[in-house]
Amino acid sequence: MAKVSMVQRDLKRTRIVAKYAEKRAALKKIIADPNTTFEEMMVAQEGLQKLPRNASPSRQRKRCQISGRPRGYYNKFGLSKTKFREAAMRGDIPGLKKASW
Template sequence: MAKKSMIARENKRKKLALKFDVKRQVLRETIRSPKSSFEQKESAQLQLQKMPRDSSAARIRNRCGLTGRPHGYYRKFGLSRNKLREATMRGDVPGMVKASW
């Protein structure tokens, strides 16, 4: 089980990323646009830099939905390998069975 503070920090990052997502996209488009003047691009970069660091989607870490474990995470299921195995053995994951050959 991951520390509660780490899980809370990740949840905070997700909320901030959602909150600032549209604003970040607009600023990035302004910076990339060839039609923007140098002053517009410069002001957009400054505004982007002044935003909270945790509002960037790149800072979000995928974690297990049950334990908060950051490693061995399967995106398709939202679980770590350990909890995915337990769920599979219980039969909670349809179509997934233990490998045997």
């Protein structure tokens, strides 16, 4: 199990990203627009820098839904490698069989 504080910190980041998503998208659109004047672009960049650090989606970490483990994460299943193996052995994942040859 991952530390509870780390899992909670990641959940907090998820909420902050959702809260500032529209504002970030609008500022980034202004910055990327080729018709924007230099002054408008600078104001948009300053606005983007004034947002909280955790408003950036790249600061989020994908974690196992069961254990909260950040490493060895399979995106398709939402599980870490250990929990994925346990679930596969129990037959909890439909259509998945252990390889045998």
